Amino acid sequence: MDGLTLAASIIELKKLIGGRIEKIQQPEKYELLFSVHSNGISSRILISSSPDNCRIQLTNEKRVSPIDAPMFLMLLRKHLLGARITDVLQPNLDRIVIFRFDTLNELSDRTSYHLICEIMGKHSNIILVDDMGNIIDAIRRVSPAMSSVRLILPKLKYEFPPIQEKSDPSKSTSDDFFKVLCSAARPEKALSVAFYGLSPGIASMLLAHCGFDAANPTNAAKQLTKFYSNLLAGRFTPCILTVGSANTLLPFTPATGECRIFESMGDAADEFYRARSEGESIKRRTSALERIITNNIKRLERKMDNFSISICEDAEIERLRLYGELLTANMYSLPAPSKTAMVQNYYLDPPESVIIPLDDMLSVADNAQLYFKKYRKSKSAQEAAVVQRDAAASELKYFEGLYSDLAQCLTDSDLEEIRSELVQLGYIHNSNRKRAKLPQSKPHRYQSSDGIEISVGKNNTQNDRLTFKQSSPEDTWLHTKDIHGSHVIIHKSGEIPDTTLLEAAMLAAFYSQAKDSATVPVDYTKRRYVKKPSGAKPGMVVYTNQRTVYVTPERSRIETIKKLS
Numbered sequence: 001m002d003g004l005t006l007a008a009s010i011i012e013l014k015k016l017i018g019g020r021i022e023k024i025q026q027p028e029k030y031e032l033l034f035s036v037h038s039n040g041i042s043s044r045i046l047i048s049s050s051p052d053n054c055r056i057q058l059t060n061e062k063r064v065s066p067i068d069a070p071m072f073l074m075l076l077r078k079h080l081l082g083a084r085i086t087d088v089l090q091p092n093l094d095r096i097v098i099f100r101f102d103t104l105n106e107l108s109d110r111t112s113y114h115l116i117c118e119i120m121g122k123h124s125n126i127i128l129v130d131d132m133g134n135i136i137d138a139i140r141r142v143s144p145a146m147s148s149v150r151l152i153l154p155k156l157k158y159e160f161p162p163i164q165e166k167s168d169p170s171k172s173t174s175d176d177f178f179k180v181l182c183s184a185a186r187p188e189k190a191l192s193v194a195f196y197g198l199s200p201g202i203a204s205m206l207l208a209h210c211g212f213d214a215a216n217p218t219n220a221a222k223q224l225t226k227f228y229s230n231l232l233a234g235r236f237t238p239c240i241l242t243v244g245s246a247n248t249l250l251p252f253t254p255a256t257g258e259c260r261i262f263e264s265m266g267d268a269a270d271e272f273y274r275a276r277s278e279g280e281s282i283k284r285r286t287s288a289l290e291r292i293i294t295n296n297i298k299r300l301e302r303k304m305d306n307f308s309i310s311i312c313e314d315a316e317i318e319r320l321r322l323y324g325e326l327l328t329a330n331m332y333s334l335p336a337p338s339k340t341a342m343v344q345n346y347y348l349d350p351p352e353s354v355i356i357p358l359d360d361m362l363s364v365a366d367n368a369q370l371y372f373k374k375y376r377k378s379k380s381a382q383e384a385a386v387v388q389r390d391a392a393a394s395e396l397k398y399f400e401g402l403y404s405d406l407a408q409c410l411t412d413s414d415l416e417e418i419r420s421e422l423v424q425l426g427y428i429h430n431s432n433r434k435r436a437k438l439p440q441s442k443p444h445r446y447q448s449s450d451g452i453e454i455s456v457g458k459n460n461t462q463n464d465r466l467t468f469k470q471s472s473p474e475d476t477w478l479h480t481k482d483i484h485g486s487h488v489i490i491h492k493s494g495e496i497p498d499t500t501l502l503e504a505a506m507l508a509a510f511y512s513q514a515k516d517s518a519t520v521p522v523d524y525t526k527r528r529y530v531k532k533p534s535g536a537k538p539g540m541v542v543y544t545n546q547r548t549v550y551v552t553p554e555r556s557r558i559e560t561i562k563k564l565s
Contacts, residue, residue, distance in 0.1 A: 019084065049119070169196065322347070447562040477529075478490070523546040
């Protein structure tokens, strides 16, 4: 969020001055949500210091808090719960916003705090400061190892980022704007360099909005002054500009491009950041599990390579047995012990001479027994390595399936079920720390063109639950043939219409590791023919009486299937 759009958002926030903080959440690592009661109405302020989605806005969206409250959240609750907002400032219309709070401390003495929000891309931060200007803590600490210029650590004096040689556009006159524009080769660049809160891209659109004419910038200068006057008075138009596949959040309607207008900047920001925030949130929440799964995949790949190396070729093993037998057959015709022995290989027709390496410290009989011993040892090692390699291959396939399941995780419940599965199988140490109980995750629910409900599991635990507890024996069960994927249930007994069967098969292929493939085989059978072997891992089943249909899971076709949840 640039300084100009941020200014429009802060104008909306100012109506909450005097409101009391009722609730504080930290739904994401670098994101805070304040519930504020003001004038009999509850509102929510979202403050995000995410590098890609940093912003401050009023929001109508509800967020789910993590299972364990972070330390910074506990600190904010200690100092700011019940506090009143006394002011919201945006100095120079730059990307720094200061929330001032008034509250009572533990001794019932009135005290104040400042929450300083630096909305600056990858350098964004949220810092709690006491009334003496000392840092209490920050959502992102900056240590000497991270920066030698400006430290953000508890008990240090807060210092603002280095001041730039720019002007506050809201306090500038039309003459100030004219002086910048009249001789500029690139007016949008000149405007961005001279005034706070304007990137070159936003400055270019703002100039077009104000009717800039390079030959006569006087009118544009007057319109810029009028624009900032209206902005401070709350007269602006929140919109999202769409150019190609790129969207831009603006507090004014641009001169060109497709534009969607909203009632408030908060509504526009909710819409603008929704998809971006969801993608970032899922990526961040899955990162820990993804790291565990990928580490196991790498471990198993190394393990299989080692087993493959240790598995001797059959010809090499048979050569050891042959040498033992030839030495035994020629034991009495060979001279005294030496380093080699030349014998006839009578297994060949005609026989050929073979030179066999010997240990000259041993007799011919002992050399023969040594070759037999090496043969038995190599044969046993080969058989054990093959068994272990196959077991590692099966385990690798399981983890590759889990990695695929991570892409379908949409909620904390989805992730917790994968985590619990890894704990149950011993891949994650189960700490004694008590974790909040989450509701069961829910499968994807679709409705076919024939009006029949289709359920699609998201992970192994959910697949088991969907197949054996949330379906009836006469329902139709589908799964990609020999490919990891979701269990799919068509909730209807009896004959299934071809259209519904095809759509369910496409969903099974789409929610599998073969989603980007063509002509994917999908097996289907009655659910009563699906069994879970004793001791099998979650999600693993066997089935009979199946038929196979081949489909290509095109995203455009999937999107035509009505999704219920």
